Amino acid sequence: MTEVSGSVDSIPVEIQAEIDQLYQEVPNLTNEYELIDKIGEGTFSSVYKAKDLKGRVTDKFSSHFWSMDSKYVALKKIYVTSSPQRIYNELNLLYILTGNPRVAPLCDATRFQDQVIAILPYYPHEEFRVFYRDLPIKGIKKYIWELLQALNFVHSKGIIHRDIKPTNFLYNPELGKGVLVDFGLAEVQYNYIEDNETDVEEINSVLMKENRHNEQFCPCIVRGTSNADGHIASGPMVTIQNGKVLHLNNVNGLDLTKGYPKYEARRVKRANRAGTRGFRAPEVLMKCGSQTTKIDIWSVGVILLSLLARRFPMFQSLDDTDSLLELCTIFGSKKLKKCANIHGLGFEIHGLQDIKEDGYKDGLKGFVYDLLNKECEGGTLPEYSVAFETHVYLAQELYDTVSIEPKLPAIEDYINRSKSYELKKYQExxxxxxxxxxxxxxxxxxxxxxxxxxxxxxxxxxxxxxLNEVDYLVPSEATDEDAANSDETEFEDDDVLLLSD
Incomplete structure (x- = not known):
């Protein structure tokens, strides 16, 4: 979702026209909310800032609002081009996730004919592009901690967000608070194995028999466990000799020397590719059909890499192939080949001299150092930039192998010893x-x-x-849920979209 700038005093004519049109499309908004401005727009929706005229939403969900006197909400207009199932899925997941202060709750939902509006809290936040180059390491720590806390709650419900990126995590650097939004692409994680006590060989056999012809089945799920002999089950092994498949975990051999068989037995590899380019995990790029909440963790890594290297966006390839090549430049072709093998794929690279088998020298630290070093050489960082702390740390970590502690800046005279001690303690x-x-x-x-x-x-x-040691306890989840379930008569039945668990 893209943040749209604008002020309450001077709304562009085209946005005012959109607001007027929305009032016409959903007449029951008029008495409930005063639309003030358009604050966001995405592929499937537009978001508007509005004032809660009667205060029923802001009162019921007060713990979710960062300002106690806030009367503003966010109205999410879901485009009618979205499928009914997709709309229901998003609203239902928001309903399920209501209760955690770091996840935007579904406060209300109204429907008029085919137009659906979701009501969420309004969060005053800064756009990521404004602060990502200025966050010190302590600020980066707080940002990622808030994001992981939100995801921890979402994942505990068995839900994959699928579109983790800065624009979907609204963060206020001054308050040190963040909230996860936009569950339009989210889905419930499918559990292939529900009984952990089942025999491993039996699990693998059942999974292969039931799913090997399934377009979304991936061999990565039938590995990593020990069989009766103590060996590690690494998934379906394939042996091909003279074009003939000799072994594929009890799958009958297919003679491939004469073109395609009359009845094609090989699966077409398809998988959910939802998400934003540059933030997709390798298993998404490789069309793994058994994706888990771990794809969100990869996206968190991309955000953290941008914060450390002070570069955003980090990856910009337009297709999956180029995206895999981008990963190769950092992690190396050897790791990508091994990753592809996990998902039952081959991975070969020829004629690209810049891509090394073992990846970037000194790994991620070397990669970040080189990016920052280019900025230092080009003079694109201001003298006061906190990026220099990362640059100096990496320079000493990677190239000063003798030193075992941080070196202080070359300052001839300190005002006194106490300041020298404080500086050293800070830098350590x-x-x-x-x-x-x-x-x-x-x-x-x-x-x-x-x-x-x-x-x-x-x-x-x-x-x-x-951060974990400090008492960051928030009001119990039951507080919000109880509030949402109490005084239900205040919400008129024809205005609220009822959802089921």
Whole structure:
């Protein structure tokens, strides 16, 4: 979703025309909400800032509003071109997720004929492009912590957001608060294995028999567990000799030397590719049909990489093939080949000299250092930029192998020893934060989704210790749910879109 600038005092003519048109399309809005401005627009919806005239939404969901005296809400107009199932899915997921202050709740929903409007809290936030180059490491820590807290709640419900990106995480740097929005592409994660005590061989056999002809089945789900002999089940193994499939986990051999069989037995690989380019995980790019909440973790890694390297957007390829090549330049072709093998695919690269087998020298740290170094050489960073802290840390980490502690800047005379001590203590803390921050980054960018850390595992990283130790308890979830369920008579039946669990 793209943030649209504008002020209450001077609304562009075309936006005012949209507001007038919306009042005509949904007449029952007139007595409930005063539309003030258009604040966002996406592929499937437009969002408007509005004043809650009767205060019934802002009162019931007061814990979700960052300002106690706020009377503003966000009206999300879902385009009628969206399928009814997609609209229902988004509203129902919002309803299920109501209760966590870091996830935008569905406060109300109104429908008139084929037009559906969702009512959400209004969150005063800064656009990511405004602050991403200026956040110090402590600010980066708070941003990612807030995002992971929101995702942890969403994933605990078995829901994949599928479109994690800065514009879908509204953040206020001054308050240090963020909220996850836009569940238009979200879906419930499918559980292939529900009984963990079932015999591994039996699981793999059943999965292969039931799903091998399923377009969305991926061999990555039948691996990583031990069989009766103690060996690791690595998924369906394929052997091809002279064009003939000799072995495919009990799948009958197919002679491929004479073109396509009359009755094609090979699956067409299809999978959900929902999401935004540049933020898609490798398994999405490789059309894995067994995607999990781990695809959201990869997207968190892309955001964190942008914050550390002070570059946004980070990846800009227009198609999946180029996106995989972008990943190759950083992680290397060897890791991408191994990743492809997990999903039952081959991956070959020829004639591209800039892509190395082992990836970027010094990995993600080397990649970030080179990006920052180019900015330092080009003079594009202001003298006061916090990016220099990351640049100096990486320079010493990568190239000063003798030093075991951060070096202080070359200052001949300190005013007194106490200031010297404070400076050293501050810089040691910054060094420590950077060390653990890059560990979090590597955890997010694990190619194998089964090995990629979950939100709860990331939140346990030492990087977030100081935030986890502070009492960040919020009002219990029951408070909002009770409020939403109480005084239901205040909402008229013909104005509210009723949802079922």
């Amino acid at each position: 803390e910054i060094w420590t934060d950077h060390f653990w921050c890059f560990q979090v980054l590597n955890q997010c960018f694990e190619m194998d989704p089964q090995k990629r850390s979950s939100t709860s595992e990331l939140l346990q990283n030492t990087f977030f210790n100081e």
